[in-house]
Amino acid sequence: MKLRTLGLLVVAALALAGCVATPSADSHSTPVAEQVSPALAKFYQQRLAWSSCNGPYTCATAVVPVDWSHPEGATVSLALIRHAATNKKPLGSLFLNPGGPGASGVTFIRTSLDYAVDKTLTDSYDVIGFDPRGIGESDRVTCTDNAKALDEFIYSITPGQRGSASWLASATTEAKAFAAGCKSHSGDLLAHMDSVSVARDLDALRAAVGDQKLNYLGYSYGTFIGGMYAQTFPTKVGHLVLDGAVDPSLNSTDSLIAQAAGFDMALGDWAAWCLTQKDCPFTGSVATAKTQISQILATLEAQPQRGSDGRMVGADTFATAIIAPLYSKNSWKYLTDLFTKYRDGNVDAALSLADWYNERNSDGTYNGNQLEGYTAVSCLDSPASAPSTWDATAERLKTAAPVLGPYFSYGDVLCANWPYPAVLTPAKLGPTGSAPIVVIGTTGDPATPIAAAQSFSAQLQNGRFIAYSGEGHTGYNRGSSCVNALVDAYFVSDQAPAATTHC
Numbered sequence: 001m002k003l004r005t006l007g008l009l010v011v012a013a014l015a016l017a018g019c020v021a022t023p024s025a026d027s028h029s030t031p032v033a034e035q036v037s038p039a040l041a042k043f044y045q046q047r048l049a050w051s052s053c054n055g056p057y058t059c060a061t062a063v064v065p066v067d068w069s070h071p072e073g074a075t076v077s078l079a080l081i082r083h084a085a086t087n088k089k090p091l092g093s094l095f096l097n098p099g100g101p102g103a104s105g106v107t108f109i110r111t112s113l114d115y116a117v118d119k120t121l122t123d124s125y126d127v128i129g130f131d132p133r134g135i136g137e138s139d140r141v142t143c144t145d146n147a148k149a150l151d152e153f154i155y156s157i158t159p160g161q162r163g164s165a166s167w168l169a170s171a172t173t174e175a176k177a178f179a180a181g182c183k184s185h186s187g188d189l190l191a192h193m194d195s196v197s198v199a200r201d202l203d204a205l206r207a208a209v210g211d212q213k214l215n216y217l218g219y220s221y222g223t224f225i226g227g228m229y230a231q232t233f234p235t236k237v238g239h240l241v242l243d244g245a246v247d248p249s250l251n252s253t254d255s256l257i258a259q260a261a262g263f264d265m266a267l268g269d270w271a272a273w274c275l276t277q278k279d280c281p282f283t284g285s286v287a288t289a290k291t292q293i294s295q296i297l298a299t300l301e302a303q304p305q306r307g308s309d310g311r312m313v314g315a316d317t318f319a320t321a322i323i324a325p326l327y328s329k330n331s332w333k334y335l336t337d338l339f340t341k342y343r344d345g346n347v348d349a350a351l352s353l354a355d356w357y358n359e360r361n362s363d364g365t366y367n368g369n370q371l372e373g374y375t376a377v378s379c380l381d382s383p384a385s386a387p388s389t390w391d392a393t394a395e396r397l398k399t400a401a402p403v404l405g406p407y408f409s410y411g412d413v414l415c416a417n418w419p420y421p422a423v424l425t426p427a428k429l430g431p432t433g434s435a436p437i438v439v440i441g442t443t444g445d446p447a448t449p450i451a452a453a454q455s456f457s458a459q460l461q462n463g464r465f466i467a468y469s470g471e472g473h474t475g476y477n478r479g480s481s482c483v484n485a486l487v488d489a490y491f492v493s494d495q496a497p498a499a500t501t502h503c
Contacts, residue, residue, distance in 0.1 A: 044207040079137035094125035099220025102373030104136030105129035120488040143182035157314040193376040199228040213238030234433030243440040244448040244474040245456035260401035266326040266446035281339040313347040319407040321353035329471040383422040384415035429459040436496035444471035
């Protein structure tokens, strides 16, 4: 795995489709009247022109400054998609972000609205998905114009023993070349991909659609954007629900170790389920199954296998294939299939799962720019750890997550060679305003363990924590009527849940 940690996407099986506007009468948003500096007025008071796109949706483009500290300079365009409230009497706009960082909010709404929110919210709000700066259909950061080069970066096998001097030298060479490509292809935007800039964009969007305060549902890494918004604009918080929270106070190392442990935990949960199924490729105990999985990864680390398309599958790609189905219990069957196929000498299932995770198509092209966007944001949002600490971190990872932890190690090599320094440092949230903010944590969440959500909620001035006992990443609209009822009452009836609620 080339990155310091794994993408925190809300995973669903999505059929991607383009958002192409069709001719129709434009519907303009009326910006809210509020006082901002003359330099910011053109962004806060812009009139968004919404045009029909993909059936029940309308699409628009907003413009914000690349650098909010110099709003007179270059600008970046942001893509938006809206589903109008079906009751025709919207309570306002509800902005959504699916996480990543690097996930497309436009694609999320266009292809899976019912997965993103339930009927109560689609009835009551104009639901808006947006692609953050540099992501998806917004003006995007890119690191190469060659899909084969991206393939090489993601799927290539670094020679040598992991963590050795020769291995690190090769990994550093790869990282420097990739980072240089990002800088040359992306321009000044690459230096301003941080989540505070995204929060400032979101405030301008809020004003442009005519809302006095922000209503926002952030999943996974989208919770970090919500936290940055709340501490940057505490008086503009309307209703914020942050589901599957990322702890802003954790440094990259501690966050990585917690996440690796979360995936190892989820792998054990899958193994316990698998052992009750007739088609499970393992027998015996959970511990035995996890030992055998460790042996599979070690074998592929030493002797990668070739897939039918010619690509090699090493331990990194196979570990990605293991992790991808762990985001949702509904996908556990694909993990069973992965090990069954491997037992039969076939690694194509590993490539298919890794491709799904990396948004790679069967023809070798990629949807969006998830990897580039993820890297650009994460390297600015938290400093890379010092290379002198990487060996110790690798040992901590082995202890915390014996099966998958080793393949999370040395992931900071890319951010350590990024062309721009981080602009944020890990810290507890500053004042976030008096409005209640809802945070959801799921006991079986592998990507954002529930402890992170608990910590996040405690850092808010008026945090309301929902602890959901379940499997998979995030909790709202994932099958719990308890969680859905609490979230819906908060958004629709302004009824905030108790300080702590268990579902």
